[in-house]
Amino acid sequence: xxxERRDELVQxxxxxxxxxxxxxxxxxxxxxxVDAIERLGVDYHFEDEIRKFMDVLISTSIDExxxxxxxxxxxxxxxxxxxxxxxxxxxxxxxxxxxxFKDNVRSNVSxxxxxxxxxxxxxLAEDSLTDAxxxxxxxxxxxxxxxxxxxxxxERVRHALATPSQRRMKRLEAKLYISIYEKDDExxxxxxxxAKLDFHILQLMHRDEVKSISLWYKELNPGSMxxxxxxxxxxxxxxxALGVFYEPKYAKARMMFAKLIKMFSVFDDTFDxxxxxxxxxxxxxxxxxxxxxxxxxxGKCYGYVMSHLSNTLxxxxxxxxxxxxxxxxxxIIKHVSRCMLQEVVWREEGQVPxxxxxxxxxxxxxxxxxxxxxxxxxxxxxxxxxxxxxSFPKIIENAAMVSRLMxxxxxxxxxxxxSNVATAxxxxxxxxxxTVDQAKxxxxxxxxxxxxxxxxxxxxxxxxxxxxxxRVVNLARVMDCMYKKLDGYTHSSETADPIDKLLNSCVNH
Numbered sequence: 449x450x451x452e453r454r455d456e457l458v459q460x461x462x463x464x465x466x467x468x469x470x471x472x473x474x475x476x477x478x479x480x481x482v483d484a485i486e487r488l489g490v491d492y493h494f495e496d497e498i499r500k501f502m503d504v505l506i507s508t509s510i511d512e513x514x515x516x517x518x519x520x521x522x523x524x525x526x527x528x529x530x531x532x533x534x535x536x537x538x539x540x541x542x543x544x545x546x547x548x549f550k551d552n553v554r555s556n557v558s559x560x561x562x563x564x565x566x567x568x569x570x571x572l573a574e575d576s577l578t579d580a581x582x583x584x585x586x587x588x589x590x591x592x593x594x595x596x597x598x599x600x601x602x603e604r605v606r607h608a609l610a611t612p613s614q615r616r617m618k619r620l621e622a623k624l625y626i627s628i629y630e631k632d633d634e635x636x637x638x639x640x641x642x643a644k645l646d647f648h649i650l651q652l653m654h655r656d657e658v659k660s661i662s663l664w665y666k667e668l669n670p671g672s673m674x675x676x677x678x679x680x681x682x683x684x685x686x687x688x689a690l691g692v693f694y695e696p697k698y699a700k701a702r703m704m705f706a707k708l709i710k711m712f713s714v715f716d717d718t719f720d721x722x723x724x725x726x727x728x729x730x731x732x733x734x735x736x737x738x739x740x741x742x743x744x745x746x747g748k749c750y751g752y753v754m755s756h757l758s759n760t761l762x763x764x765x766x767x768x769x770x771x772x773x774x775x776x777x778x779x780i781i782k783h784v785s786r787c788m789l790q791e792v793v794w795r796e797e798g799q800v801p802x803x804x805x806x807x808x809x810x811x812x813x814x815x816x817x818x819x820x821x822x823x824x825x826x827x828x829x830x831x832x833x834x835x836x837x838x839s840f841p842k843i844i845e846n847a848a849m850v851s852r853l854m855x856x857x858x859x860x861x862x863x864x865x866x867s868n869v870a871t872a873x874x875x876x877x878x879x880x881x882x883t884v885d886q887a888k889x890x891x892x893x894x895x896x897x898x899x900x901x902x903x904x905x906x907x908x909x910x911x912x913x914x915x916x917x918x919r920v921v922n923l924a925r926v927m928d929c930m931y932k933k934l935d936g937y938t939h940s941s942e943t944a945d946p947i948d949k950l951l952n953s954c955v956n957h
Contacts, residue, residue: 450645457642458493461485464638465497469504476517479505479524481636484629486527487613488643489622492695502528512540515553519562526569527614529914531907537566538576549583557591557601560584561608568612571904572897585609600631615899617929618922619694622647623949644955653696655951658686661706668756670714679717685710687947691926692823692919701826704764708777708822711757712815715781718753719788720869725796728789735785738778757781764825773825776834780818787813795869806875807852812840814855816848816923823919833912843905843917846898847924853895854927857888899924 465485468478482498485491491498506525510517522537541549541563553559564584570577591597592605607628613621626643629635665682689706719728731750734742740758744751761774787809794801821837837844856871876887902924906917930943 451649454642454645454649457638457645458490460638461490461642462494462497464636465494465501469497469501472504472508475505475508475510476514479517479520480634481639482524483520484635484639487621487625488629488639489618489625489694490639490643490646492697493646498528502530506530506532515540515556515559516562519559519566523562523566523569526566526903526907529907529917534570534574534577538580541580554587555591557588557597557605560587560591561604564588564608565613568614568899569903570900571907572900574900578900600628603631604628611928614903615925615928617691617925617946619690619950620929620946622694623953623955626955647955650694650696651951651954653699654690654694657699657703657706658683658951661686661703661710664707665710668710670752670756679713681713682706682710683947683951684943685713687943687950688926688930690950691929692922693826698827700767700769701823704769704826705819705823707760709815709819711753711760712818714753715757715785716788716813716815718749719792722749723792725792728792732785732789736782738782769825770828770831770834772831772834773821773829776838777818777821777825779838780821783812784815784818791869800870800874800878802879803872803875806870806872807849810856810872811845811848811852814848814851816851817844820844820847820920820923823923824916827915827919829912829916833916836912841905841909841911843902843909843920846902846905847920847927849898850895850902850924851927853891853898857891857895 464481465478468474468481478501482491482501485494485498502525505521510521512518518537518540522532522534525532539546541553541559543550553563561584563580567577567580567584570581588605588609592602592609595602597605607624622643626640626647629643630640662682670680686702686706688709689702692705693702718731723731727746727750730746731743731754734740734746734750734754738758740751740755743754761778765771765774790809791813793799817837817840821834824833824837853872856873859871872891873884873887876882876890877884880887880890882890902921906921909917929946
């Protein structure tokens with residue numbers, strides 16, 4: 449009954465998008481509709497219809513007096529891989545001299561929010577959009593602190609300031625945005641009902657999947673074999689996978705990702721918290737040869753890690769995954785192992801390298817490169833995608849850098865206690881002679897730079913499909929969710945609330 453009603457609403461909303469596409473007079477309403485559909489997480493039902501709407505939007509201008517609409521058009525087009533210029537958009541918000549933002553912008557919440565969200569799609573050299581972020585953040589923060597807005601408007605402002613939509617984990621955004629959208633006087637009741645029903649249907653599917661992952665992990669039982677040094681986080685690993693793909697068609701990819709990130713976690717813990725330098729040198733050699741017997745000769749823990757990692761990857765191939773994709777993943781794991789060993793050498797020798805040298809190694813040791821490749825494998829990507837992925841392309845490097853920097857900034861103190869490896873924070877402090885807070889602030893600016901580069905690579909890359917690039921962006925979004933304040937993987941209580949929102953907490957419908 450619920451699925452039948454959901455399907456009826458899909459047809460209703462589908463007709464709605466087609467109507468906005470055919471009638472340019474309703475383009476403003478159409479943009480708001482598409483934006484709501486995407487933020488509510490039901491856009492996967494309307495991929496063709498939204499694509500046709502965007503084709504119309506790119507060839508149609510918006511009344512320049514509709515500043516919120518101008519910014520929204522810019523954001524939607526960039527989100528959909530249209531590399532449009534930002535010059536006209538920014539100019540619309542400036543005074544005649546082009547030096548200052550118009551006075552009527554400063555106190556208009558709708559305009560500020562629209563510009564704020566759009567500006568986070570900026571590329572590296574687009575300083576005007578960086579300025580727009582600073583301006584809108586300042587204005588919205590002041591408005592929020594004054595606490596004089598209607599509650600539902602204030603909620604929308606604080607939601608945006610906490611994390612712009614471009615960086616939000618999409619499944620979590622869908623859950624949180626439902627409560628915001630249902631208080632919107634301009635919201636469409638059919639879209640709202642569709643979002644609630646669809647969330648409920650997918651939540652049931654995701655619950656079954658996380659049960660399956662938990663049972664798989666219970667059979668794996670690494671804790672009894674490896675001991676207390678292993679972080680037991682199967683549900684958190686599934687949550688990570690859910691951040692990269694939540695749509696039903698990516699169920700296979702989601703399960704593969706959740707399993708492999710768990711195996712990567714065990715691999716990482718073995719380097720960080722268990723092995724001696726001599727053992728890890730031997731283990732790295734076994735990984736380079738992909739030799740399980742060599743790993744077993746070092747000790748039972750190493751044999752366990754190597755055999756289960758290898759068996760997990762081989763099982764993916766048996767289940768129909770691309771053999772080339774898995775082969776590329778194995779090659780990248782070899783790179784990761786070498787980089788992890790270098791970190792151990794630094795630790796044992798008491799070295800604190802320059803920040804650039806540190807990040808060159810540790811961006812790879814995050815495993816994000818390998819996870820990106822594995823995610824493409826689960827999507828049944830073509831061989832050309834793996835040729836691209838194995839080259840460590842810029843957008844994957846950017847996502848890995850976001851991962852490393854956010855991990856080191858939020859987990860600096862924890863990492864010192866857990867493995868005593870020098871973090872990027874330590875390296876920056878030594879290199880520049882600054883305090884911990886100053887180092888974190890500087891590295892935070894570098895995170896912002898990586899995000900602008902991600903935007904640029906997403907917009908300009910024509911080598912691989914947009915669906916592939918989106919997985920890489922989603923990997924960075926997961927880090928923003930899990931590592932914004934604290935290492936949410938090590939300190940799993942930090943992720944308890946978002947996990948509850950996605951897998952336990954229901955929506956009222």
